[in-house]
Amino acid sequence: MDARLSDYVRGQWPSLVRYATLLCGDAVEAEELVQSALVRVALRWPFVRDKDNPDGYVKRAIVRGRINGWRRVGRHETAVPVLPEVVVADGGAGFDQHDAIRRALATLPARQRAVVVLRYLDDRSEQETAAMLGCSVGTVKSQTHKALAKLRECVGADGVLS
Amino acid sequence: MTDIEELVRESLRTAPPVAPSSSDPLGLVSRRVRRARALWGGGAAAVIAVVVAAVVVPLSLRDSAGERLVPTRPSPTASPVARHGVTTWDKMAVAVAAGDGYLWEVRRDPAANDGSGFLVKVDPATHESLQQWDVRAPFDFMTYGLGHAWVWGGGDGGYPDGLLQTFDVSTSDGCPCTSTGYHGAGFGDVTFLGGHAWATAGSQVWEMAPGGGRLWSHSFGPGSAPGRVVAVGGRLFVQLSPTSMQQLIPEGDGVGARLGVTSMVSDAVEVLLGVQGTDMLLVSTGRDVEQWRRYGADVVGNAVLESGVGHVATLPSGDLVVSTLGFEDGTVQPALWFVSRGPDGLLCPACAVGKIVDDVSVVSLVANPAGGVDYVLDDGTAGHWQP
Numbered sequence: 001m002d003a004r005l006s007d008y009v010r011g012q013w014p015s016l017v018r019y020a021t022l023l024c025g026d027a028v029e030a031e032e033l034v035q036s037a038l039v040r041v042a043l044r045w046p047f048v049r050d051k052d053n054p055d056g057y058v059k060r061a062i063v064r065g066r067i068n069g070w071r072r073v074g075r076h077e078t079a080v081p082v083l084p085e086v087v088v089a090d091g092g093a094g095f096d097q098h099d100a101i102r103r104a105l106a107t108l109p110a111r112q113r114a115v116v117v118l119r120y121l122d123d124r125s126e127q128e129t130a131a132m133l134g135c136s137v138g139t140v141k142s143q144t145h146k147a148l149a150k151l152r153e154c155v156g157a158d159g160v161l162s
Numbered sequence: 163m164t165d166i167e168e169l170v171r172e173s174l175r176t177a178p179p180v181a182p183s184s185s186d187p188l189g190l191v192s193r194r195v196r197r198a199r200a201l202w203g204g205g206a207a208a209v210i211a212v213v214v215a216a217v218v219v220p221l222s223l224r225d226s227a228g229e230r231l232v233p234t235r236p237s238p239t240a241s242p243v244a245r246h247g248v249t250t251w252d253k254m255a256v257a258v259a260a261g262d263g264y265l266w267e268v269r270r271d272p273a274a275n276d277g278s279g280f281l282v283k284v285d286p287a288t289h290e291s292l293q294q295w296d297v298r299a300p301f302d303f304m305t306y307g308l309g310h311a312w313v314w315g316g317g318d319g320g321y322p323d324g325l326l327q328t329f330d331v332s333t334s335d336g337c338p339c340t341s342t343g344y345h346g347a348g349f350g351d352v353t354f355l356g357g358h359a360w361a362t363a364g365s366q367v368w369e370m371a372p373g374g375g376r377l378w379s380h381s382f383g384p385g386s387a388p389g390r391v392v393a394v395g396g397r398l399f400v401q402l403s404p405t406s407m408q409q410l411i412p413e414g415d416g417v418g419a420r421l422g423v424t425s426m427v428s429d430a431v432e433v434l435l436g437v438q439g440t441d442m443l444l445v446s447t448g449r450d451v452e453q454w455r456r457y458g459a460d461v462v463g464n465a466v467l468e469s470g471v472g473h474v475a476t477l478p479s480g481d482l483v484v485s486t487l488g489f490e491d492g493t494v495q496p497a498l499w500f501v502s503r504g505p506d507g508l509l510c511p512a513c514a515v516g517k518i519v520d521d522v523s524v525v526s527l528v529a530n531p532a533g534g535v536d537y538v539l540d541d542g543t544a545g546h547w548q549p
Contacts, residue, residue, distance in 0.1 A: 101173035
């Protein structure tokens with residue numbers, strides 16, 4: 001592999017896995033997602049424009065891989081009525097609002113979760129998000145609305161938000 | 163922006179770090195890249211930027227509800243699950259080959275932390291594991307010939323030195339195998355001609371004894387990177403780069419046979435796919451499969467697929483099963499295809515082409531002696547398709 005891509009993989013691996021975990025909700029699946037995305041980027045490396053900063057290209061490949069995963073195994077993924085247990089980073093303080101949001105995020109259907117990550121972590125516009133997910137802007141809007149409503153409801157039920 | 167939007171944004175940005183389970187992500191990625199690049203022989207990645215073929219005609223490979231066949235993704239411990247002609251199982255597979263009436267598969271050992279695994283003799287009809295031998299890392303590819311299984315890997319970011327392991331599978335106890343290392347480079351491919359094995363290694367092609375061990379080598383010169391090698395009609399065909407292939411004719415059939423003639427065959431081949439019958443080469447110049455007779459002088463058959471071609475297996479009927487690579491932008495997925503022959507027995511642009519499995523990245527594909535094909539995906543899933 002090109003030395004710049006090798007350096008990127010060494011340096012960014014943990015953050016890419018974190019990004020993919022937010023996207024798919026599972027750390028193990030996230031590592032596979034990142035691996036596959038990096039393989040695809042490595043094969044396309046001669047055509048990557050910004051070789052010194054391939055972050056956007058790699059994240060796009062992760063999202064595309066995730067979308068393809070939905071098409072392949074999407075049937076197996078369903079939203080669960082009960083919030084899963086998660087390890088809290090700040091054990092002394094217990095759940096805070098951010099923890100509650102992240103726990104609620106894990107209960108969203110895959111597409112809604114991806115919309116939330118692209119819109120609010122990557123700061124992508126509705127148009128960019130639609131292009132990334134291969135759907136219409138209207139779908140992005142409706143999925144965002146549903147996701148935020150669900151998050152508000154889940155967090156409210158936890159009593160974290162007033 | 164609303165309160166909930168602000169809270170979501172902040173929550174995502176303050177998400178705690180995740181501790182990845184892999185301690186060598188670069189090695190993992192490098193190995194997978196190398197396996198994928200092997201599709202292009204010499205190692206350079208080619209990009210197939212072509213439009214979707216209009217001649218793709220889906221066959222009736224659907225279930226009773228009309229749903230397209232897709233592979234299941236079972237856990238590593240799952241038993242094979244039949245699903246409308248497509249069967250998939252474990253996620254530890256690396257490569258598969260056929261020979262002497264059996265399937266031969268190399269698998270990673272999920273319990274090993276040194277990358278080691280197993281060579282497994284597999285019943286082609288039931289896919290039951292019959293016997294196994296230990297395999298050292300690295301191993302990414304395999305073939306079968308001269309009564310031996312040949313397993314190789316390395317020469318990449320994870321394992322800088324190549325390793326070729328040869329297994330005498332006639333033995334029932336232990337493993338009288340030979341291991342041949344190659345410093346600083348990997349092995350590309352192995353084929354068989356004149357009672358010897360021929361392996362591409364670094365910038366060379368090696369002639370090897372039936373049980374392994376280098377007898378003689380021919381160098382293609384500094385900077386060259388021979389990849390795939392096949393034998394047909396008493397000649398060797400070696401892919402030197404994504405756009406060139408050489409024809410080698412060994413003189414004599416004893417130890418230390420020499421290459422009497424070396425000539426350029428083509429400057430347009432992207433993938434040297436294999437051989438068909440006794441006198442046909444299968445190559446790809448993009449998203450097609452071409453049949454070359456008389457060693458490249460004539461293109462006698464041609465079938466067009468949806469994207470770049472990776473692997474081909476010839477069924478006993480003469481029809482082909484072909485894996486394609488898909489487009490990098492995700493608009494076309496990698497897949498496995500059935501390609502029928504035309505009325506004259508040759509491939510043709512109008513030949514029926516039907517998708518067997520969508521969205522699968524095949525790294526190893528072989529005709530099953532009991533019928534159909536067996537394949538391995540890049541995520542380690544092994545599968546079988548029965549027409």
